[in-house]
Amino acid sequence: MYQWRVDHVRAAEAAEDVRLSDEQALRASLDGDVQAFGVLVERYQEVAFRAAYLVTRDAGAAEDVCQEAFLRAHGHLGRFRLGEPFRPWLLRIVTNQAKNHVRSRGRREGLLARLRPRAAEVASGPEREVEAAERKEQVLEAMNRLSLEDREVLYLRHFLDLPEREIAEVIGKRPGTVKSRLSRARGRLRTVIEERYPALAAEEMGMTDA
Missing domain, CATH: 1.10.10.10 (Winged helix-like DNA-binding domain superfamily/Winged helix DNA-binding domain)
Structure with missing residues (x-):
């Protein structure tokens, strides 16, 4: 679906064979095990995509949001409190990224709309x-x-x-x-x-x- 999956799907499949729990995968990820984080990507990529799509209403944008969200989650694992559920923490990152995307898109579309009247004023x-x-x-x-x-x-x-x-x-x-x-x-x-x-x-x- 997106680049992280392409890069880590084989590692994730291998790690999934040992049936890691979320906490086990997180602990291993914190120790530098990329395969373990691949398990979490495989496990939650669909729900992450659905959450992103509900906000952006655009499949391509939702994929981009998920890619960035998983990268951010991996980069901020040190802030995650072990013992708490991983999915809500991940989805908070996903939805924040999706809202940022929508706000950015809205600003740019608004700027284009505001530029058009200026051009008309000059012409007329x-x-x-x-x-x-x-x-x-x-x-x-x-x-x-x-x-x-x-x-x-x-x-x-x-x-x-x-x-x-x-x-x-x-x-x-x-x-x-x-x-x-x-x-x-x-x-x-x-x-x-x-x-x-x-x-x-x-x-x-x-x-x-x-």
């Missing part, structure tokens, strides 16, 4: 705004020469007017990272504008300023 503006629209078009053409990461932060900051803290939530980065990415993106945009649109570069372009 009065004649006295044509010159400004042409300048904006040149800026957009310059931005298209930047990397996707640079374009993303510039769009969010200067087209949607999002503050740095909100941008950090949208792209899943720390505010300090957003600030540095914006600074670098503005610098690269300024370089492109100066090289390709010298007349535009002579004007005061807020998008290339901090």
